[in-house]
Structures are given as C-alpha cells and as structure tokens.
Amino acid sequence: MLSMGGDQVEEAVAHAAKVLRAAVGLDWSVRAGGLDWSCLETAEHIAGDLVAYAGQLTGRAQDAYVPFEIAFDEGAGPEDAIRVIESTGGLLSAVVRTTPPGVRAYHPYPHGSADAVGFAAMGVAEVLLHTYDIAQALGVDAKPPAALCEAVLAWLFPQVPPARAPEDHWATLLWATGRGTLPGRPRLDKWRWHNALSIPAGRIALREVSPAAAADLAAGGPGGLTWIEGGPFDGTRRAAEMVTKAYASGVHRPEWGMFALVRAEDEVAVGGMGFHGPPDEEGIAEVGYDLAVGARGRGYASEALDSLSAWALARPELSALLALIEPANEPSQRVALRASYVRASDRGDLRAYLRRG
Structure with missing residues (x-):
C-alpha cells in the first residue's frame, strides 16, 4: 500500500532539511516562488503547519483550529528555521503514530475533519510544496522522492488522474497544486485537496x-x-x-x-x-x-x-x-x-x- 503516516512525515522533513541547507548562505529575504511571503516567512509557515496539525489531533479539535501559532525568535536565520522545521516535523510524526484509530479533528477541507492519516498527508504536502517554493526562489533543486509524491496524490488528490511513470509524480503534484503545467491539462488557478469523508x-x-x-x-x-x-x-x-x-x-x-x-x-x-x-x-x-x-x-x-x-x-x-x-x-x-x-x-x-x- 502507498503508506502515509509518521514515517512519511519524517521522510519529507529530512528531504526539506537537505534541500534548504544547500541554500543556507543565500538571501532568504526574497519572495518565495509565487507566494507573498519571503523564503524565511515560508519556512516559518511550514513549521507552523506541522505543529498546528499536531495540535489539532492532540487537542481533538472539532469546530475550529486550536487558537495558537508559533513564530521564529527575532533574528532567527535560515539554519534556525531548518531546525524548527525538523523539531515540529518530529512532533507531528509522533502524534500521528500515537493517535488512536477513528480519531478525527477539525480541518475545513472538504468536510470539516480529517484523521491522523489525513493530517500526515497534509503535513507532507505542505513540506514538499513550500520547500519547492523556497528552492525555486533560491535556485536550488527540490525534487522529492517519487513515492512520497505518489502517496500524497493518492491520499489527498483522488480526483487527479495519476501519473503513468514514477518520474512524473512530482510534476503531477505540482500541477494539482497550481504550481506547474502538464500536457493536455489546463493550468489550475484554484485547487483543494480532499480528506476522506x-x-x-x-x-x-x-x-x-x-x-x-x-x-x-x-x-x-x-x-x-x-x-x-x-x-x-x-x-x-x-x-x-x-x-x-x-x-x-x-x-x-x-x-x-x-x-x-x-x-x-x-x-x-x-x-x-x-x-x-x-x-x-x-x-x-x-x-x-x-x-x-x-x-x-x-x-x-x-x-x-x-x-x-x-x-x-x-x-x-x-x-x-x-x-x-x-x-x-x-x-x-x-x-x-x-x-x-x-x-x-x-x-x-x-x-x-x-x-x-
């Protein structure tokens, strides 16, 4: 089976850390990819998503996001950002592994909740995609393992026709999230993932x-x-x-x-x-x-x-x-x-x- 859980969260975070450490000496104040955030702000967003997803599951939130957020310390730089991503990724992977079957917590898309597998898949997607946004701005390669991309597509994008070859899973994920083009498919300007009902x-x-x-x-x-x-x-x-x-x-x-x-x-x-x-x-x-x-x-x-x-x-x-x-x-x-x-x-x-x- 295309597994999705704590191991995949850790694999995505390890990929992100490797990619981002190759760009530590570059200017992280530039805007990331097609986003309105700088590269450093995008890294903060990655960490924020990871810890927020962990908090949703541990808090058993049912109607809204748990009202907290994290922020980097003043003066934090790229290496500090990477360490925070590694730390918050560890929190989410541990929570996913220990959340009992059947537990669901609030997330708005598309039915108001997700289970631990859903939060793991969303965490992996956030890490892979926003690492790409940062890497695109800084000129470093960010292509992740094909199996991770295939699993994210199968768990979060069941409406998207899958790639025919392993080397195309990443391009399909970029297309599905409005970041790329595919032959024969119109470019997306709006998109949503799908958590199982x-x-x-x-x-x-x-x-x-x-x-x-x-x-x-x-x-x-x-x-x-x-x-x-x-x-x-x-x-x-x-x-x-x-x-x-x-x-x-x-x-x-x-x-x-x-x-x-x-x-x-x-x-x-x-x-x-x-x-x-x-x-x-x-x-x-x-x-x-x-x-x-x-x-x-x-x-x-x-x-x-x-x-x-x-x-x-x-x-x-x-x-x-x-x-x-x-x-x-x-x-x-x-x-x-x-x-x-x-x-x-x-x-x-x-x-x-x-x-x-």
Missing part, C-alpha cells in the same frame, strides 16, 4: 476508502483497517478493485466510490458499501453493499445504508439511488426495504429497489 450511522461509521487503501484491499491486504474475523468479504474486495481501476483511468470521483463500514465501539471494519460511480445523466446512482459473515444479522447494513442514502440524496446532483439485487438474495432485499427503498421494475434478471430524495 466519514459519515456517522449509529453503531457504524462509514469511512471513505481512498485510492491508496482501495489498491491494498484489491490486492488482498486490509486497506489500513482492522477487520472482523472472515472479513473483508469478496464483494468488498471487488468494490475496491473498481475504485482502483477508476482512479488509474482518471475517472474516480471522490465521495462516489467505496466506504468501509467500521463499528464505532471498537474501530473494527465489518463490511463495505458505496456507489458504482457518480450519478448518471438522469441523476441516478447505483449503490451496493456487503458484510463479512460474522457481522450479518445485526442490522449494521440497514443502519449504514439509510445514513449513506440520506447523505447522498441531499446532494443536488442526485435524484435517486438504485440497488440491484439477485432474486435469491433475500437478506439484501430486506436491507434495502428497511433503508426506505421501494421495489421497482426488474432490470433483467435482477430485482430493483429505488430510494428517491
């Missing part, structure tokens, strides 16, 4: 599965989750394969892919649920779901489907959800009915159930 559903939380986690599930891994015995079921792995293929083809739409069903009480994953793609031209999206055998018969799927459907039907582009179920699969049909779906005309050999907004 989490939807509460009573005893279950629906956790959006990123392309990075989906690839691991499709290959037989756990996708970064702790699974109930016997899980994940075959349907979950097939759904993960669909997400992986859609991402590789450049057609994956965040939020319209796969969600893991995770028990709120113990953070154990019990199944998968999600969409076969975004709404079609009629505003209809197809939904699918399955549970590991050991989690069946407890109402988890009905609770999750009801919550996911309510969330989706509040979206303006969606008018109805469709579930297609084999006639012999009576438990899945009961799940749909309990989640307020109604029987519709059969589609070929499958029974159809609809829920409208």
Whole structure:
C-alpha cells in the first residue's frame, strides 16, 4: 500500500532539511516562488503547519483550529528555521503514530475533519510544496522522492488522474497544486485537496476508502483497517478493485466510490458499501453493499445504508439511488426495504429497489 503516516512525515522533513541547507548562505529575504511571503516567512509557515496539525489531533479539535501559532525568535536565520522545521516535523510524526484509530479533528477541507492519516498527508504536502517554493526562489533543486509524491496524490488528490511513470509524480503534484503545467491539462488557478469523508450511522461509521487503501484491499491486504474475523468479504474486495481501476483511468470521483463500514465501539471494519460511480445523466446512482459473515444479522447494513442514502440524496446532483439485487438474495432485499427503498421494475434478471430524495 502507498503508506502515509509518521514515517512519511519524517521522510519529507529530512528531504526539506537537505534541500534548504544547500541554500543556507543565500538571501532568504526574497519572495518565495509565487507566494507573498519571503523564503524565511515560508519556512516559518511550514513549521507552523506541522505543529498546528499536531495540535489539532492532540487537542481533538472539532469546530475550529486550536487558537495558537508559533513564530521564529527575532533574528532567527535560515539554519534556525531548518531546525524548527525538523523539531515540529518530529512532533507531528509522533502524534500521528500515537493517535488512536477513528480519531478525527477539525480541518475545513472538504468536510470539516480529517484523521491522523489525513493530517500526515497534509503535513507532507505542505513540506514538499513550500520547500519547492523556497528552492525555486533560491535556485536550488527540490525534487522529492517519487513515492512520497505518489502517496500524497493518492491520499489527498483522488480526483487527479495519476501519473503513468514514477518520474512524473512530482510534476503531477505540482500541477494539482497550481504550481506547474502538464500536457493536455489546463493550468489550475484554484485547487483543494480532499480528506476522506466519514459519515456517522449509529453503531457504524462509514469511512471513505481512498485510492491508496482501495489498491491494498484489491490486492488482498486490509486497506489500513482492522477487520472482523472472515472479513473483508469478496464483494468488498471487488468494490475496491473498481475504485482502483477508476482512479488509474482518471475517472474516480471522490465521495462516489467505496466506504468501509467500521463499528464505532471498537474501530473494527465489518463490511463495505458505496456507489458504482457518480450519478448518471438522469441523476441516478447505483449503490451496493456487503458484510463479512460474522457481522450479518445485526442490522449494521440497514443502519449504514439509510445514513449513506440520506447523505447522498441531499446532494443536488442526485435524484435517486438504485440497488440491484439477485432474486435469491433475500437478506439484501430486506436491507434495502428497511433503508426506505421501494421495489421497482426488474432490470433483467435482477430485482430493483429505488430510494428517491
């Protein structure tokens, strides 16, 4: 799996320190890249982001940023700035490693929260990109390891078609953040990264599965989750394969892919649920779901489907959800009915159930 965590934060900070130390003797008062900050102010921003992300997680902030900031001491120079980046990077990496699964803290983009992996990915992105901004102004090379760029793209930019070759991951990340150009793609003047969505559903939380986690599930891994015995079921792995293929083809739409069903009480994953793609031209999206055998018969799927459907039907582009179920699969049909779906005309050999907004 394209891992993202404390190790990747440390790797990004080590890369930044190496790049920036090569420019210690240069003039850090010049403006960094396309920013309004000087190089020294940009370094202060990197350190500020790293410690702020750590503070969000340790403070379990839910509604806003924890109200503090850091500043370099008066007279601090480039070497001092690098040492602060190393120190604050160590804080974030330690916090990411020790934050329990399921903990989310406030971040505005795009749904108001992120988990520890999300904050690690944002920290890595801030370090790589702003190191580039400084290096560009000072005339030193700042190309980071390709695997780091690939991981940031897979965790934070699932809407961006991935690069075809390892040497292109950095150029793709620069394009995705408005810093570069790519053949056949218009230059971006606005951009946002995407933290995975989490939807509460009573005893279950629906956790959006990123392309990075989906690839691991499709290959037989756990996708970064702790699974109930016997899980994940075959349907979950097939759904993960669909997400992986859609991402590789450049057609994956965040939020319209796969969600893991995770028990709120113990953070154990019990199944998968999600969409076969975004709404079609009629505003209809197809939904699918399955549970590991050991989690069946407890109402988890009905609770999750009801919550996911309510969330989706509040979206303006969606008018109805469709579930297609084999006639012999009576438990899945009961799940749909309990989640307020109604029987519709059969589609070929499958029974159809609809829920409208």
